[in-house]
Amino acid sequence: TVIEFKHCKFLCCGGKTDERLHTLHTQILLLVFRTFNFFRMSHRKFRAPRHGSLGFLPRKRCARHRGKVKSFPKDDKSKPCHLTAFMGHKAGMTHILREVDRVGSRSHKKEVVEAVTIVETPPMIAVGVVGYIETPRGLRTFKTVFSQHISDECKRRFYKNWYGEVLNRLKS
Numbered sequence: 618t619v620i621e622f623k624h625c626k627f628l629c630c631g632g633k634t635d636e637r638l639h640t641l642h643t644q645i646l647l648l649v650f651r652t653f654n655f656f657r658m659s660h661r662k663f664r665a666p667r668h669g670s671l672g673f674l675p676r677k678r679c680a681r682h683r684g685k686v687k688s689f690p691k692d693d694k695s696k697p698c699h700l701t702a703f704m705g706h707k708a709g710m711t712h713i714l715r716e717v718d719r720v721g722s723r724s725h726k727k728e729v730v731e732a733v734t735i736v737e738t739p740p741m742i743a744v745g746v747v748g749y750i751e752t753p754r755g756l757r758t759f760k761t762v763f764s765q766h767i768s769d770e771c772k773r774r775f776y777k778n779w780y781g782e783v784l785n786r787l788k789s
Contacts, residue, residue: 682706708737744771 686702717724750759773779
């Protein structure tokens with residue numbers, strides 16, 4: 618008995634087909650196709666475009682609830698010391714109706730609806746100052762100075778078990 622995989626044909630003695638041999642042949646072919654991934658699509662269908670932008674991948678929950686300042690503006694040494702960042706987080710989105718004031722545009726002096734992001738900026742209270750020193754490898758923390766009077770609301774953020782710490786202080 619000879620089985621040719623090249624043309625997907627099988628031959629038996631005398632050219633007659635055998636049902637058992639046919640079943641065995643198809644099982645071997647399926648095994649070969651599965652191992653070499655012949656059944657995978659090579660491209661996306663044109664009638665089923667992807668859903669959403671790849672710029673927002675991976676789609677998962679954020680790692681931290683509060684935002685983190687990842688870069689600060691360039692420092693102008695001629696100006697006095699000032700606040701360079703303000704804490705805020707995305708609270709949601711909505712839409713507004715505004716009049717476009719763009720000369721030459723088709724929508725000049727017309728009302729358009731636009732999407733807007735609501736950034737919530739809770740009140741900030743400074744509790745300390747961090748001083749930096751310039752090194753050959755960049756900025757390094759030089760000194761951290763905290764305020765003398767810090768509220769309990771702020772202090773409890775520094776402790777993992779605030780209630781247990783308060784009890785330990787009362788006992789001693």
